[in-house]
Amino acid sequence: MKYIDGFRNPAAASRLRERITDLAGTLKRSGRTATIMEVCGTHTMAIARFGIRDILPDNVDLISGPGCPVCVTEPGYIDAAITLAKKDAMIVTFGDMINVPGSDMTLAQCRAQGASIEVAYSPSSAVALAQQHPDREVVFLAIGFETTIAPVTTLVGTAAGKGIRNLSLLTAFKLVPPALKVLMADPTLEIDAFLCPAHVSAIIGSDAYIPYTGPKGVPCVIAGFEPLDILLGIEGILKQLINEKAEVENQYNRVVRPEGNIKAKKLMEKYLQPVDARWRGLGLVTNSGLEIRREYETFDARKKHNIKIRKGKEPAGCLCGDVIKGKLKPTACPLFAAGCTPDHAVGPCMISSEGSCAAYYKYSR
Amino acid sequence: MNSDTTIQLAHGGGGRLSRDLINAEIVSRFGQGPLEGLPDAATLPWNSKKMIFTTDSFVVQPLEFPGGNIGDLAVYGTVNDISVCGGTPKWLSMGLIIEEGLSISTLRHILDSIKTAASACGVVIATGDTKVVGRGQCDGLFVNTSGIGEAIDGFNLNQARIAEGDEVIASGNLADHGFAVLAARQNINIGSTLKSDTAPVHRLVEAVQEYACEVKFMRDPTRGGLASVLNEVVENRNIGICLDETDLPFSTGTKALSEMLGIDPLHVASEGRIVMICSHLITEKILTRWRNMPEGTGAMKIGTVINDKNRVTIKTITGGKRIVDVPRGELLPRIC
Numbered sequence: 002m003k004y005i006d007g008f009r010n011p012a013a014a015s016r017l018r019e020r021i022t023d024l025a026g027t028l029k030r031s032g033r034t035a036t037i038m039e040v041c042g043t044h045t046m047a048i049a050r051f052g053i054r055d056i057l058p059d060n061v062d063l064i065s066g067p068g069c070p071v072c073v074t075e076p077g078y079i080d081a082a083i084t085l086a087k088k089d090a091m092i093v094t095f096g097d098m099i100n101v102p103g104s105d106m107t108l109a110q111c112r113a114q115g116a117s118i119e120v121a122y123s124p125s126s127a128v129a130l131a132q133q134h135p136d137r138e139v140v141f142l143a144i145g146f147e148t149t150i151a152p153v154t155t156l157v158g159t160a161a162g163k164g165i166r167n168l169s170l171l172t173a174f175k176l177v178p179p180a181l182k183v184l185m186a187d188p189t190l191e192i193d194a195f196l197c198p199a200h201v202s203a204i205i206g207s208d209a210y211i212p213y214t215g216p217k218g219v220p221c222v223i224a225g226f227e228p229l230d231i232l233l234g235i236e237g238i239l240k241q242l243i244n245e246k247a248e249v250e251n252q253y254n255r256v257v258r259p260e261g262n263i264k265a266k267k268l269m270e271k272y273l274q275p276v277d278a279r280w281r282g283l284g285l286v287t288n289s290g291l292e293i294r295r296e297y298e299t300f301d302a303r304k305k306h307n308i309k310i311r312k313g314k315e316p317a318g319c320l321c322g323d324v325i326k327g328k329l330k331p332t333a334c335p336l337f338a339a340g341c342t343p344d345h346a347v348g349p350c351m352i353s354s355e356g357s358c359a360a361y362y363k364y365s366r
Numbered sequence: 367m368n369s370d371t372t373i374q375l376a377h378g379g380g381g382r383l384s385r386d387l388i389n390a391e392i393v394s395r396f397g398q399g400p401l402e403g404l405p406d407a408a409t410l411p412w413n414s415k416k417m418i419f420t421t422d423s424f425v426v427q428p429l430e431f432p433g434g435n436i437g438d439l440a441v442y443g444t445v446n447d448i449s450v451c452g453g454t455p456k457w458l459s460m461g462l463i464i465e466e467g468l469s470i471s472t473l474r475h476i477l478d479s480i481k482t483a484a485s486a487c488g489v490v491i492a493t494g495d496t497k498v499v500g501r502g503q504c505d506g507l508f509v510n511t512s513g514i515g516e517a518i519d520g521f522n523l524n525q526a527r528i529a530e531g532d533e534v535i536a537s538g539n540l541a542d543h544g545f546a547v548l549a550a551r552q553n554i555n556i557g558s559t560l561k562s563d564t565a566p567v568h569r570l571v572e573a574v575q576e577y578a579c580e581v582k583f584m585r586d587p588t589r590g591g592l593a594s595v596l597n598e599v600v601e602n603r604n605i606g607i608c609l610d611e612t613d614l615p616f617s618t619g620t621k622a623l624s625e626m627l628g629i630d631p632l633h634v635a636s637e638g639r640i641v642m643i644c645s646h647l648i649t650e651k652i653l654t655r656w657r658n659m660p661e662g663t664g665a666m667k668i669g670t671v672i673n674d675k676n677r678v679t680i681k682t683i684t685g686g687k688r689i690v691d692v693p694r695g696e697l698l699p700r701i702c
Contacts, residue, residue: 005625011612014684052686100376113372122552122627228684343694344382354628364688366677 008227017232018056024239025058034060035242036191037235038184038327040177041198042069042355043226049364051228053235061235064327065360067180068198070145071097071353072325073280077313078144078173079103085140085171085306086116093127094142096120100352104314124153128160131168140302143170148200150174150273150291151265157272157293157300169302172292173310175278177201179289181213190327194220194238199230199253206261207251218247225253272297279312281349282325321348324357331358338366381590381633381693403525406447406585409517416517418453420444424509427700429472431550433542433562436509437479439637439702442566443588444513445487449568450584450640452521455487460494461510466501476507487566489513518571520578525599527582532671533649534607537570537640537656538664539563539615540592544634545623547701554626560619565638570662573655574642581652583643586636588702590693593632595641596669596678597692606674609690611682615666632680633693635701643671 028035039045045065048054054063067073080103086092092108099109099120112118117137119130127141143153153170160168177198184190197210202223210221220241224234230252237250251257269291278290293301302308315322318336323329331337331350341347343359350356376383393401400408407420424440434442441458448455460480464473484491546562548554567586574581587595596607616624616631624631638661644652649667656662678690 005621009683011683011685018685049688050682051684052680052682052688053684055686055688056684109374109376110372113374122554228682232684344386363691366689 005227008225008229010229013229014232017229017236021061021232021236021239022058024236024243025061027243028239029058029060033242034062034193035239036062036064036193037196037238038064038066038192038194039196040066040068040181041201042072042353043200044068044196044198044224044231045357045360046355047226047228047231049360051231052364053228053231054365057235061239063196064192064330065324065357066184066327067280067282067325069325069350069353069355069357070149070175071101072321072349072356073175073282074101074144074173074349075279075281075313076103076315077311078171079108080105080313081308081310082108082140082142082171083111083116084308085302086111086118088306090138090140090306091117091119091130091134092140092142093119093121093130095122097353097355098142098144100346101349102316102346102352124156125159127156127168128163128165131160131165132163135167137167138306139168140306141168141170143172143174146175146177146198146201147204150269151204151262154268154272157297158268160300161297166299169300169305170293171302173278174273174291175280176289176291178205178209178212179286180280180283181210183283183286184327185213185219187326192219192327193242194222196231196234196238197221197223199223199225199256202251202253202257202261204262204265206259207249207257208259209261210249214247214249216247220247220250222250223253223257225256280325282322316347319348321350321358324350331361334358338362376694379589379693381594383694384590385692405451407451407453407513407515409451418448418451418515418517419513420447420451421510421512422447424511424702425505425700426547426702427505428547428550429476429506431547431562432560433546434564434637435476435479436507437476438483439564440509440511441480441483441487441489442564442637443702444511445489446567446586446638448513448515449566449571450586452523452571452578452584453515453517454572455489455513455515455568457492457514458484458489459510459512460491462494462496463504463508463510464496464498465504465506466498468506473507483566487568518575518578520575521581522579523581523583525583528599528603528605528643528671530605530671530673531646532582532643533646533667534596534609534669534671535642535644535649535652536592536615536666536668537567537642537662538638539617539620540587540636540639541620541624541631541634542617543637544591544701545620545631548627549623554623556619556622556626560617560623563636563638565661567638567640567661569659570640570656573659574652577644577648577651580645580648581642582645585641587639587641588635588637591631591633591635592641593630593678593690594692596690599643600676600678603676604673606672606676607669607678608672608674609669609678609680611680613666613668615664615668630693632690637702
């Protein structure tokens with residue numbers, strides 16, 4: 002905990018705050034603003050939790066992008082999980098998915114009707130449950146970005162190694178860099194810089210952002226999740242904007258290497274292959290997902306149980322797609338805190354613990 | 367959506383859904399009279415005196431956890447509900463629902479804990495009931511305790527008296543109970559430092575009797591944690607409460623688990639703490655008194671009542687401000 006406390010030092014935060022105010026002042030004198038998108042849900046939550054928007058000068062705007070893995074997953078995925086649960090499969094999931102609306106109901110509601118839906122804190126629980134219930138089909142809901150993909154993928158190796166045949170993964174993995182490309186290409190978004198994720202970058206490496214920098218790119222600054230990390234990241238971005246640079250800067254170099262985590266990358270490559278993936282808000286993005294390779298398809302729930310993941314039905318009036326894309330601030334959605342609250346969420350951004358709407362609702366109404 | 371037709375675990379989590387359920391189904395039927403405002407215990411007229419009466423059921427899993435077990439928890443939980451309503455606990459009832467298959471030695475151990483805990487609090491187990499149900503029809507052991515206490519002279523606890531300038535005190539580290547039970551249940555090993563704070567608070571209450579008239583509110587922050595307690599205080603009032611993040615007392619173990627699991631410790635239960643709101647004139651006096659007692663060594667002033675519209679906020683370490691919302695529930699089922 003000493004390690005964390007060091008990055009939560011109030012005096013250091015206060016000094017950084019002054020430097021950010023000065024830099025923003027310089028930018029302002031040349032009539033400029035800074036629109037910074039954070040593309041990681043953990044950043045979104047940390048920014049809200051530490052009240053960082055509250056201390057930023059008025060010409061610096063932080064907007065949240067498609068950084069919440071639950072939110073970018075379309076309702077049809079939940080529908081597929083519910084279909085499997087109703088066929089008597091035991092569904093194992095991280096808690097975040099439990100209350101996300103599918104086309105007709107949530108997993109929590111399905112569980113209340115008697116389905117076996119187990120919340121796990123670690124993917125290894127799925128292996129344990131499969132071993133404890135050899136007569137049941139166990140399906141792990143495998144969603145997430147690069148950070149989650151690597152550890153979840155080990156399930157395939159473990160199950161294969163132990164000869165476990167009643168475990169499969171319903172995958173909807175997503176990759177961050179292809180999403181950045183879509184966001185930069187959108188003329189309706191005027192993003193001046195990306196605050197790049199901490200953990201995802203630890204896997205993919207800082208070099209992964211090089212294609213998004215340079216003359217046609219924007220500053221890409223990788224920051225950790227502690228408040229001082231985020232403030233340092235913002236400071237780095239403002240400095241680049243003032244100097245009209247667009248480079249990769251790795252503020253989180255205590256963890257992130259230029260090449261990333263080779264071991265994790267190899268593991269992902271061994272079991273998974275690229276696939277076009279649909280994102281809520283961004284639509285179909287080329288090669289932005291990963292699916293289980295054919296050699297391991299007995300662990301692919303889709304193939305094993307012959308189930309299709311369709312688009313599903315978006316809730317009426319829900320603008321989560323625009324929120325995910327950074328086009329709409331959560332508070333600008335007509336449903337925010339009115340028809341849509343964490344208890345009666347219309348869309349996933351309000352229900353997921355990393356959703357932008359949840360962050361705004363929880364911390365800054 | 368059918369959250370209206372079926373009970374979900376989140377309805378029991380102490381958060382907003384719990385509150386909605388209780389308001390819709392309990393308060394609507396029984397809410398007039400002593401239940402009004404849902405205090406931890408009812409204050410009832412008894413001849414010329416006032417009697418404090420409360421009940422609580424305990425379904426914690428696992429039955430034994432670092433720092434306590436379902437037995438002492440069941441005694442302290444009810445004792446504390448009476449204490450924070452300004453009463454001296456006197457008599458307890460003990461209802462046991464036992465699952466077929468529970469080992470007699472576990473039962474003995476838990477009953478011994480109940481005996482020790484009751485004696486430490488000066489309460490008598492005056493009546494009880496024992497039921498056994500078939501395997502799978504409960505989970506090891508459920509305990510219900512009801513308690514009767516006598517109102518201590520001088521306290522005039524009333525949320526309506528809370529006003530701008532009052533201060534918020536916590537009697538020690540918060541949230542250790544919830545995290546300790548979770549760690550025990552999930553076999554999360556973060557070293558041996560994290561223990562439940564399960565303990566009686568009656569001595570802390572007795573210790574401030576001298577300042578009783580300046581004490582406006584006391585609560586033991588169980589399910590839903592500090593955030594739920596304080597949000598309830600400001601609800602429908604033209605006041606707010608502002609906490610200071612640097613002053614919040616959390617143990618290293620709680621901070622570590624909270625970071626690991628992404629669970630806000632402000633939402634997590636304590637079972638041996640008091641959250642008090644009092645006039646700023648007596649804050650230091652109470653802190654001094656509490657800090658000289660073993661159960662109050664970690665007492666801290668944690669916040670101030672301010673002129674704001676019914677919300678709880680926190681000044682974070684960056685100097686920014688954010689709101690402190692109530693938890694949704696189902697964070698940690700069956701921790702008490």
